[in-house]
Amino acid sequence: MRLFLPLTGFFVLAGSRLFAESFDRPIPQAQSATAELWYALACITLVLSMVVVQWLVSRR
Template sequence: MRILPLIALFVARSANAALFDRPIPQPQSATAEFWFILASIMLFAALYAVYRMVNRK
């Protein structure tokens, strides 16, 4: 039982975290921008379609 505090101390010392390096964001590629604009246009079209269906009399 006397060795348990020594083991706990060893584990606590080895668990120290390294300094955090912030990730550097990568620029968007042309492909990513194309898919984003396509998704934005499709979302707008879907919202407009829902608007037209709801306002039908």
């Protein structure tokens, strides 16, 4: 049993390298106008919320 354990590890590693596919890098897609609009709204909302928090904290 101890003799077969290293052999099975070797065959598993050798088999995984034989059937593995090469890595293809993903191609980045262009952003749509809708996505840019939502991103701009999110940025503006974040800045406004930080201004409100600063205003609330400074009042104390």
